[in-house]
Amino acid sequence: MGKVTGFKEFPRSIVPYRNEAERLHDFNEIFSVGDTKHLQTQGARCMDCGVPFCQSADGCPVDNLIPEWNDLVYQGEWRAALDRLHATNNFPEFTGRVCPAPCEGACVLGITEPAVTIKNIEQAIVDRGFTEGWVTCPPPQKRSGFKVAVVGSGPAGLAAADQLNQAGHQVCVYERADRIGGLLIYGIPNMKLEKALVDRRVELLRGSGIEFITGVNVGTQVDIAESHVNTIMQEMGSPPRYVPVEDLQKDFDAVVLTVGATTPRDLPIPGRDAKGIHFAMEYLTRSTKGLMDGTQTAISAEGKRVVVIGGGDTGADCIGTALRQGCTSVVNFELLNRPPADRGPTNPWPQWPLILRSDYAHTEAKHKFGDDPRSYSLLSKNFLTNDAGEVSGVRTVQVDWSTPSEHAPFSEVAGSEKDWPCDLVFLSMGFTGPESALAEQLRLEKDGRSNFLASAPDYQCGSAPIFAAGDCRRGQSLVVWAIHEGREVAEAVNRYLLDATAENRATAAR
Ligand SMILES: Cc1cc2nc3c(=O)[nH]c(=O)nc-3n(C[C@H](O)[C@H](O)[C@H](O)COP(=O)(O)OP(=O)(O)OC[C@H]3O[C@@H](n4cnc5c(N)ncnc54)[C@H](O)[C@@H]3O)c2cc1C
Ligand code: SF4
Structure with a gap:
């Protein structure tokens, strides 16, 4: 909670975007920087509601510990707030900017008054953490000896890679584009998410021991027109190399597919073939x-x-x-x-x-x-x-x-x-699921909406050590859901690998 009477004393006041007249002339971020005192006052509005629905199934998908860090911000304990934020969210600098904030829709104060400005406070905590140099990502102390390949470097792939690496597994992320980040880079535009922020996080992950390989399309040579990423990379001088998925299956103990839901819905009406x-x-x-x-x-x-x-x-x-x-x-x-x-x-x-x-x-x-x-x-x-x-x-x-x-x-x-x-x-009429090439090659089952079938909590596609998470499993969704799925699939892979170790030990002992 924040201040006991804060919600009665202070009205909701968001940190405004830069004004339109200015921001329309550039591709820089639309956000302005929130004043510390202002953010603490907004944190004080969190009201010790008892059952924080902002953290419920209707609220934050990564179960952010919102009342805890609201209170810490109100108390001026920014470093402790950052630790609590990172306890549940690998990349708050992304969600603090682009999340539509279902937490605010579920805020208890929102029943009678405008909700707490949770998203603004989340962004302020992590931005301050980076400014102060508090955000680090040390390598794990011990390696497990297992190797995991992650295919696709969007928020689901990055969260899975981070969690698996922290668990001690050696992780390699394959991405067909020339840059790491999935839709965080080539999707959400600069004004909503500055690309230097994505690169900064990727460098931290690299420093913690995760290997990133760009320009590699995992799977057989597909019709280049089937994938706009491949087409654009080819057109702009960075065509991807095709690596058979069997190579990954041979070299790694598990493969995690986080390839996104990239097939766009078309509008096949007369004149569709026109230029423009x-x-x-x-x-x-x-x-x-x-x-x-x-x-x-x-x-x-x-x-x-x-x-x-x-x-x-x-x-x-x-x-x-x-x-x-x-x-x-x-x-x-x-x-x-x-x-x-x-x-x-x-x-x-x-x-x-x-x-x-x-x-x-x-x-x-x-x-x-x-x-x-x-x-x-x-x-x-x-x-x-x-x-x-x-x-x-x-x-x-x-x-x-x-x-x-x-x-x-x-x-x-x-x-x-x-x-x-x-x-x-x-x-811009949505997406109909992941591209078909990899699914056909691996004979993956699909659900009724043509996404990869890999039910929670195992996130496994069939019986082989192949797992799926993020948009390719749940359909085009949100960054915060992709992070949630990345964390969950990592837990599932970890369980799978530990079970395999236990089984090997039992076999050796017999
Ligand atoms: C224009 C746009 C704006 C959006 N804005 C928001 C927003 O404001 N807020 C929000 O919360 N969400 C937003 N979203 C949704 C959000 O970006 C996605 O839900 C999220 O990125 C999904 O993450 P992911 O990791 O599952 O997949 P993606 O981010 O799609 O990443 C998948 C990656 O896999 C790679 N890949 C695919 N196949 C292969 C292969 N065979 N080999 C190697 N690599 C491969 C792709 O190149 C891609 O980089 C937006 C989406 C779009 C399209
Ligand atoms: S990640 Fe989204 S839902 Fe969760 S606290 Fe942040 S803004 Fe709210």
Whole structure:
């Protein structure tokens, strides 16, 4: 808890983002630095509620010890707060920036008053830890003799590698891109997560004994077009090398797949083949790689009218990127209805509030063009093209979700067709699961949503020592869930290896 009467004395006050007028001119982080006194006052609002739902199944997925570190911050015990934070979360500098904070949706104070600013406090603790030089990652004192390969270097792979290494196993992480980090690097754009922060953590992990190998696609040569990462790496001069998965199975005692859910959902409507229509990740990956390499990106929104189809983080990041590149307009289509301003009766506390939220990019678009870029209940019917085969617009129709039709849970509103002129379209309608090549090669079973089937708590795919975690197992999700799964799969692999040791000892003794 913080101060006994803190929640009565102090209103919620978040650390603001840099203002739009300034941040739209660069790709630097949108965050400003919180004042220490301000953060301590906000920590004082944590109210000794007795049953901290912020840590429950509806709250923080990594079970962060939130009331403990809120209190420590209030007391000015920043170093102790950092230790408590790292006890459950390998990478709070990432979640403190990009997590949507389900903890705040479940905060008990949130029943009657605005919730505690948990995410701001998390970021402040870890940022201070790095500034003070308190964050270290020493190698384990003893090695187990077991070797584990981790395929994919997103937050799930990094958390698994960190935990397995700390348990004494020798860990090697394979990544097909030219940089380590998965969507932390080539996905979430710089303004939400500065890439130097990812590199800083990777260097700490490397120093603790984890080996990282980039530019290696584990599996057989796949159709390069099947993977936007491979295509872009090839196009920009760093094509991946293909390493057969059998090599890993021979050389390691266990293989952990954390390859993400990278197959994008397509929109196969007339005109889809027109030039200027791209999957969101083809756009965002090129943009970040261009920024990091100091080269021009092949897909730029400069001087273009942009349509983003689909919302979520990916849609917002396309808008934020297009604005910074200098687009002349941007609109965003959502098929679903506009969410309500407040929780509905079927969405009570402590559930995640399904309400209208304005992300950084939405307020930026409004600042630049005067309007919220989002339009709801819109179905894209076809793309319009010009004589050069380029996209020149999108035709939409309004849908009515209260009257289902024969083929869909909605009906189209007669006479509501509208043409939206544009030069670039980004498709951001979610992902349908991991790519198929590795699954086919390893004959992995899939679940009903085409993710790798590897049930908790074993996270094992069948009987071989192959494990899966993160988005490739649970579907496209959140960084905090990926960290949770990475920690859990590490525990499962550790159990598996210790059981194998015990069995070997028993066999030797017989
Ligand atoms: C644009 C975008 C924005 C997002 N914004 C947020 C946000 O603000 N907050 C949030 O919490 N979440 C956000 N997410 C979701 C979050 O990034 C993911 O849930 C998370 O990164 C999943 O982690 P992962 O480790 O499972 O997989 P990933 O991060 O996808 O990493 C998988 C890695 O495996 C590599 N790989 C795949 N196949 C192979 C192979 N055969 N051999 C070698 N390497 C391979 C890939 O190149 C990739 O680097 C966002 C996602 C996107 C796409
Ligand atoms: S990781 Fe996310 S849910 Fe957990 S405390 Fe931080 S902001 Fe809240």
